[in-house]
Amino acid sequence: MSATTKDILSRVRMMIPPLLSKFHKGQLGRVAVIGGSEDYTGAPYFSAMASAKLGCDMSHVICTPTAAQVIKSYSPNLMVHPYMRSSPSPSSPSLTTDASTEPHSLASRIIAMLSRLHVLVIGPGLGRDPLMHDTCALVITAARERGMPIVLDADALLIVQNKPELVRGYKLAVLTPNVVEFDRVTKALGIEDDGTSETGRVEKLARALGGVTVLQKGKKDFLSDGEKTMVVDWEGGRKRSGGQGDTLTGLQASDLTDEVHNAFMNIFGEVDVDGDEGDETGGAARL
Ligand SMILES: NC(=O)C1=CN([C@@H]2O[C@H](COP(=O)(O)OP(=O)(O)OC[C@H]3O[C@@H](n4cnc5c(N)ncnc54)[C@H](O)[C@@H]3O)[C@@H](O)[C@H]2O)[C@@H](O)CC1
Numbered sequence: 001m002s003a004t005t006k007d008i009l010s011r012v013r014m015m016i017p018p019l020l021s022k023f024h025k026g027q028l029g030r031v032a033v034i035g036g037s038e039d040y041t042g043a044p045y046f047s048a049m050a051s052a053k054l055g056c057d058m059s060h061v062i063c064t065p066t067a068a069q070v071i072k073s074y075s076p077n078l079m080v081h082p083y084m085r086s087s088p089s090p091s092s093p094s095l096t097t098d099a100s101t102e103p104h105s106l107a108s109r110i111i112a113m114l115s116r117l118h119v120l121v122i123g124p125g126l127g128r129d130p131l132m133h134d135t136c137a138l139v140i141t142a143a144r145e146r147g148m149p150i151v152l153d154a155d156a157l158l159i160v161q162n163k164p165e166l167v168r169g170y171k172l173a174v175l176t177p178n179v180v181e182f183d184r185v186t187k188a189l190g191i192e193d194d195g196t197s198e199t200g201r202v203e204k205l206a207r208a209l210g211g212v213t214v215l216q217k218g219k220k221d222f223l224s225d226g227e228k229t230m231v232v233d234w235e236g237g238r239k240r241s242g243g244q245g246d247t248l249t250g251l252q253a254s255d256l257t258d259e260v261h262n263a264f265m266n267i268f269g270e271v272d273v274d275g276d277e278g279d280e281t282g283g284a285a286r287l
């Protein structure tokens with residue numbers, strides 16, 4: 001482990017808010033994960049449970065009804081809301097006239113929850129259904145209007161690459177692409193791979209999206225808002241099973257809740273943290 005990573009870990013320990021008797025339920029974090037569909041019920045569970053296990057008080061999942069039944073049975077910790085819908089199947093034409101398959105109508109129930117939440121995670125297990133994506137796009141706009149931090153991962157990155165204006169310039173958006181997703185998003189946005197360094201590529205994407213935070217996952221994790229960049233070079237485990245990125249989104253969401261965020265800014269705000277030795281350096285901007 002590099003000196004930088006050791007230093008970061010020691011600071012992270014100081015970020016953990018104390019359990020004060022004055023706190024009431026919900027004050028240490030209310031997170032919702034939007035994801036979970038017919039095919040994927042594990043991803044939103046990994047995300048929401050990670051936020052709960054890190055200490056977030058309330059962890060919600062917003063998913064399709066079929067996924068909700070399954071996710072509810074995984075854990076009583078999670079509050080699971082079956083508000084999402086996938087597009088009607090051509091073999092069920094009667095569904096096409098149902099108002100509940102209209103994105104504004106679907107999004108309105110989710111948007112009504114936002115005042116009770118601190119952070120949204122969008123994407124784990126979302127799938128690629130256009131109705132689900134249109135619904136999420138409306139929720140992203142509403143969350144942005146409220147100034148809520150949003151972590152966008154997995155299939156939600158497709159929403160960003162198709163409609164980058166949803167997050168462009170929104171500094172409380174965090175994109176967490178894996179290597180493949182990173183390539184896909186950069187290509188979609190017309191960002192050329194001109195042989196620049198790995199940190200340079202992440203900075204370019206963050207800048208192209210107007211200063212969102214990009215966390216590119218891989219052998220090293222690169223975090224950048226386009227101006228400041230951190231490199232996490234801790235090797236960690238060698239098993240690359242599905243769900244590790246989902247888990248990371250839930251952890252990040254907990255980190256973005258107010259109490260933790262304020263503690264983070266007190267610790268990191270003014271401090272420069274070395275990235276790759278001899279490479280770009282920077283302080284943590286917001287994460
Ligand atoms: N238990 C679950 O329910 C899980 C559901 N998942 C969901 O599954 C859906 C599809 O996600 P996928 O990640 O499969 O996306 P894709 O269907 O776009 O597949 C990505 C492909 O990239 C490859 N890949 C990933 N990282 C790579 C790397 N570093 N280098 C080279 N190749 C790499 C993978 O092997 C895979 O073939 C998403 O909704 C996601 O959230 C995943 O999060 C895994 C766990």
Ligand SMILES: Nc1ncnc2c1ncn2[C@@H]1O[C@H](COP(=O)(O)OP(=O)(O)OP(=O)(O)O)[C@@H](O)[C@H]1O
Binds near residue numbers: 236241
């Ligand atoms: N080659 C690697 N070596 C070391 N760590 C890695 C490697 N690839 C990924 N990781 C770690 O695993 C975490 C998850 O990254 P990964 O690329 O698996 O995300 P993902 O594909 O989005 O995950 P998920 O399966 O949940 O969708 C990252 O934070 C990173 O630290």
